[in-house]
Amino acid sequence: MRYLGPMLKPTSTHWGNYRVEAENGRILAVHGYPEDLDPTPLAQNLLAALDPQARVAQPAVRAGYLKNPEGRTGEGRGQEEMVPVSWDEALKLAAAALERTRQRHGNPAIYGGSYGWASAGRFHHAQSQIHRFLNCIGGCTRSVHSYSAGAAEVIVPRVLGMDFFQAMFQAPTLEDIAEQARLVVCFGGLALKNTQVMSGGLGGHDARTQLRALASRGIRFVNVSPIREDLPEFLAGEWWPIRPCSDAALMLALAHVLVTEELCDRDFLARCTVGLEQFLPYLLGETDGQPKDCRWAAALTELDAERIRALARSMARQRTLIGISWSLQRSEHGEQTYWLATVLGALLGSHGLPGAGVAYGYGSMHNIGFSGRRLPNFAVPALPQGVNPVKQRIPVARIADILLRPGQPFDFNGRRVQPPEIELVYWAGGNPFHHHQDLNRLCRAWAKPQTIIINEPFWTATAQRADILLPATTPLERDDLGITSYDCRFTPMRQAVPPFQEAWDDHAIFAALAERLGVGAAFAEGRSAMQWLRHLYAELRGNASAAGVRLPPFAQFWAGEQISLRDQLPDRAFRLEEFRRDPEGAPLDTPSGKIEIHSQAIAGFGCDDCLGHPAWFPKQEFLGSPRSRRFPLHLVSNQPKGRLHSQYDHGPASQAHKRAGREVLRMNPEDAASRGIRKGDLVRVFNDRGECLAAAEPSDDLRPSVAELPTGAWYAPVQPGGLDSSGNPNVLTRDAGTSKLAQGSTAHSCLVQVERWSGGGVQPTPRAASRSRNAVGEQPVQR
Numbered sequence: 001m002r003y004l005g006p007m008l009k010p011t012s013t014h015w016g017n018y019r020v021e022a023e024n025g026r027i028l029a030v031h032g033y034p035e036d037l038d039p040t041p042l043a044q045n046l047l048a049a050l051d052p053q054a055r056v057a058q059p060a061v062r063a064g065y066l067k068n069p070e071g072r073t074g075e076g077r078g079q080e081e082m083v084p085v086s087w088d089e090a091l092k093l094a095a096a097a098l099e100r101t102r103q104r105h106g107n108p109a110i111y112g113g114s115y116g117w118a119s120a121g122r123f124h125h126a127q128s129q130i131h132r133f134l135n136c137i138g139g140c141t142r143s144v145h146s147y148s149a150g151a152a153e154v155i156v157p158r159v160l161g162m163d164f165f166q167a168m169f170q171a172p173t174l175e176d177i178a179e180q181a182r183l184v185v186c187f188g189g190l191a192l193k194n195t196q197v198m199s200g201g202l203g204g205h206d207a208r209t210q211l212r213a214l215a216s217r218g219i220r221f222v223n224v225s226p227i228r229e230d231l232p233e234f235l236a237g238e239w240w241p242i243r244p245c246s247d248a249a250l251m252l253a254l255a256h257v258l259v260t261e262e263l264c265d266r267d268f269l270a271r272c273t274v275g276l277e278q279f280l281p282y283l284l285g286e287t288d289g290q291p292k293d294c295r296w297a298a299a300l301t302e303l304d305a306e307r308i309r310a311l312a313r314s315m316a317r318q319r320t321l322i323g324i325s326w327s328l329q330r331s332e333h334g335e336q337t338y339w340l341a342t343v344l345g346a347l348l349g350s351h352g353l354p355g356a357g358v359a360y361g362y363g364s365m366h367n368i369g370f371s372g373r374r375l376p377n378f379a380v381p382a383l384p385q386g387v388n389p390v391k392q393r394i395p396v397a398r399i400a401d402i403l404l405r406p407g408q409p410f411d412f413n414g415r416r417v418q419p420p421e422i423e424l425v426y427w428a429g430g431n432p433f434h435h436h437q438d439l440n441r442l443c444r445a446w447a448k449p450q451t452i453i454i455n456e457p458f459w460t461a462t463a464q465r466a467d468i469l470l471p472a473t474t475p476l477e478r479d480d481l482g483i484t485s486y487d488c489r490f491t492p493m494r495q496a497v498p499p500f501q502e503a504w505d506d507h508a509i510f511a512a513l514a515e516r517l518g519v520g521a522a523f524a525e526g527r528s529a530m531q532w533l534r535h536l537y538a539e540l541r542g543n544a545s546a547a548g549v550r551l552p553p554f555a556q557f558w559a560g561e562q563i564s565l566r567d568q569l570p571d572r573a574f575r576l577e578e579f580r581r582d583p584e585g586a587p588l589d590t591p592s593g594k595i596e597i598h599s600q601a602i603a604g605f606g607c608d609d610c611l612g613h614p615a616w617f618p619k620q621e622f623l624g625s626p627r628s629r630r631f632p633l634h635l636v637s638n639q640p641k642g643r644l645h646s647q648y649d650h651g652p653a654s655q656a657h658k659r660a661g662r663e664v665l666r667m668n669p670e671d672a673a674s675r676g677i678r679k680g681d682l683v684r685v686f687n688d689r690g691e692c693l694a695a696a697e698p699s700d701d702l703r704p705s706v707a708e709l710p711t712g713a714w715y716a717p718v719q720p721g722g723l724d725s726s727g728n729p730n731v732l733t734r735d736a737g738t739s740k741l742a743q744g745s746t747a748h749s750c751l752v753q754v755e756r757w758s759g760g761g762v763q764p765t766p767r768a769a770s771r772s773r774n775a776v777g778e779q780p781v782q783r
């Protein structure tokens with residue numbers, strides 16, 4: 001074997017830690033660590049990191065903006081040429097726009113929500129950098145919560161009294177499940193494709209290995225999902241092909257059986273919950289004349305009433321784990337499923353029992369459940385962001401609303417939000433023209449602000465829609481720390497290649513802007529990037545030491561490979577275990593200190609789309625709704641198998657899941673046949689919001705009337721507002737909040753129609769479709 005030692009640079013990505021083989025500024029291969037049992041093919045996307053067709057080589061300014069920087073020319077975004085300029089010119093324009101906006105309109109007119117996953121790496125984390133910078137110049141309007149789990153982040157703390165992420169990372173461990181559970185009911189499945197990813201980095205993928213170990217345990221798995229392969233085949237589970245967005249009805253019916261057949265855990269309910277008596281009249285149909293029984297649920301879910309009844313009985317008789325993926329709350333009234341799963345766990349009395357209760361977000365990312373009881377037991381430092389003097393906060397997925405309807409108040413989590421007029425948008429580390437719903441509407445909203453500044457390594461659809469575009473580096477081009485609170489392995493991230501052409505780190509960009517705006521010292525605190533790494537590491541080591549965990553000195557860590565803290569960490573006690581043992585002594589952080597089956601606080605908000613108890617609400621985008629007569633297929637736009645969101649859509653792992661550069665739309669064979677669609681046909685997917693092209697693939701893995709088009713293809717309309725040639729489902733999805741309570745994203749609620757495309761020769765966009773030109777761009781993972 002060749003000796004590779006010094007050429008291998010350790011790095012960390014949201015899809016795992018790797019060693020990158022690089023030479024003379026080229027990336028030759030990406031190697032998994034031997035201790036990573038199942039390194040993901042996603043790693044190979046890094047081979048496309050330096051693709052000159054996809055990278056932004058130098059700063060660029062939109063032609064109309066360059067001519068008239070103070071004008072209102074936003075309509076030209078995405079259509080006018082991006083003119084290459086010098087860094088000096090670009091920074092001068094950006095600093096002037098920031099200063100002008102502050103002077104004329106005040107800091108709230110700057111939107112710095114800047115949502116997005118950016119890259120792993122603690123110091124060069126784009127969100128930390130942009131927020132620190134904007135706080136240094138007086139702050140900005142920011143966003144709260146995530147696209148991932150907007151509804152859960154509001155409802156779970158209110159009814160379970162735990163921060164959603166805290167609840168999530170205390171999911172029952174696989175060891176406990178193996179020992180204790182007899183039945184695992186997975187709402188939204190337990191999709192291995194999603195466990196490739198762990199936000200902030202991951203030292204080893206072993207979800208598959210851990211799940212395989214369950215396969216021989218005789219545990220019954222139920223996969224409640226429109227898509228069969230959401231549960232790994234080797235678990236030999238039952239597939240319950242539920243009608244999308246009807247899970248709340250199924251959960252209500254399960255609750256109805258538990259209550260009417262007296263299968264509830266009365267002791268747990270009395271000790272650990274409040275509000276059952278306010279929920280029962282609704283559940284039993286006394287308030288609205290409709291008992292939420294199995295027959296009622298069968299009609300909504302298209303599942304068999306007797307099987308639902310039998311499942312409820314089994315759940316009561318055997319130790320049962322309820323898994324609920326995040327997808328269930330990224331839909332209309334998404335709060336209800338998370339509340340109802342919590343209520344089911346309460347009725348069963350299973351919260352806080354080992355291997356049972358509810359796993360929130362099971363299968364949505366790797367370390368939910370699969371990290372066991374060990375995660376760092378000390379604070380992992382990040383770049384301090386300072387204080388934002390602007391107190392304005394908007395729910396993240398309402399971005400188009402605030403741009404289109406400034407000043408128009410709306411409800412959010414029990415208060416009224418009055419969005420300010422936004423004059424300047426600054427985005428670093430996210431791709432709204434990937435992640436937001438109803439992209440044609442976003443295009444209209446995006447035309448409104450006076451200035452839009454973007455830091456971005458790649459020519460994404462968002463980069464193409466900037467006024468001032470500043471080319472950023474990727475982690476392979478800089479030094480960083482791969483440290484996170486969500487994994488037991490830390491890694492030095494040593495620069496593998498020089499920055500691509502004129503790209504700068506976000507830190508360098510903001511430091512230069514801070515200088516120009518007179519806050520250079522406050523932003524950089526006199527430290528170089530390497531001094532910041534040492535500074536953060538010293539803090540990390542101090543925190544670890546206080547918790548009894550030894551980390552090597554910086555020089556040793558920096559020169560080495562990823563380290564594992566696992567053996568030094570204690571097993572965590574889970575909050576719900578403590579609460580169950582002693583509800584009075586270790587109360588939950590709800591108003592009652594208990595699990596709230598009815599919430600007085602939520603009832604007090606008076607929302608018509610989220611009551612004081614969980615409930616079923618009719619949906620607009622739902623098979624069988626009036627709208628489904630025009631658009632008879634339900635589109636699931638789930639997470640892609642071959643990439644993280646839109647990142648490296650041009651990379652080899654992403655391209656491997658496409659067909660001739662097109663995103664693949666899967667649909668049930670009957671739905672395909674009735675439309676004359678065969679495998680590989682080009683199809684037009686459309687509704688009244690937009691249209692896109694995809695390559696069709698009939699598949700038995702999808703239930704009838706459901707189609708699947710994963711997210712992340714680089715949006716490429718053939719003309720403004722027109723047909724998207726890349727297959728980005730967000731031209732079709734609905735841009736409306738889950739409810740007045742959480743205002744989360746509802747990406748999974750979407751009806752469409754599909755037809756064979758006869759329009760001929762629309763080419764996939766060259767940038768998104770181009771494969772890496774890197775001469776050695778296609779090497780497999782080597783271990």
Ligand SMILES: Nc1nc2c(c(=O)[nH]1)N[C@H]1C(S)=C(S)[C@@H](COP(=O)(O)OP(=O)(O)OC[C@H]3O[C@@H](n4cnc5c(=O)[nH]c(N)nc54)[C@H](O)[C@@H]3O)O[C@H]1N2
Binds near residue numbers: 116432434456457
């Ligand atoms: N239809 C539909 N839409 C969805 C979803 C869905 O289920 N269905 N899911 C939603 C969810 S859960 C999420 S989390 C969002 C994800 O949405 P995003 O997080 O916005 O998606 P990413 O593609 O990860 O975008 C990150 C961007 O940051 C850039 N980047 C990477 N590193 C750096 C860096 O160091 N500096 C800078 N300046 N930029 C960098 C990348 O090139 C990329 O363009 O999408 C949401 N959208």
Ligand SMILES: Nc1nc2c(c(=O)[nH]1)N[C@H]1C(S)=C(S)[C@@H](COP(=O)(O)OP(=O)(O)OC[C@H]3O[C@@H](n4cnc5c(=O)[nH]c(N)nc54)[C@H](O)[C@@H]3O)O[C@H]1N2
Binds near residue numbers: 149639
């Ligand atoms: N490979 C890969 N993994 C990822 C990501 C990625 O981009 N790529 N992104 C990460 C991020 S940011 C997030 S937030 C998580 C998201 O994690 P999830 O929200 O769990 O992911 P999805 O893939 O959107 O949905 C999981 C499955 O739920 C099913 N589903 C959809 N609608 C319904 C419904 O109404 N009822 C039921 N019962 N099932 C339904 C779909 O069949 C889908 O495959 O994934 C993370 N993991």
Ligand SMILES: [Mo]
Binds near residue numbers: 147
């Ligand atoms: Mo997400």
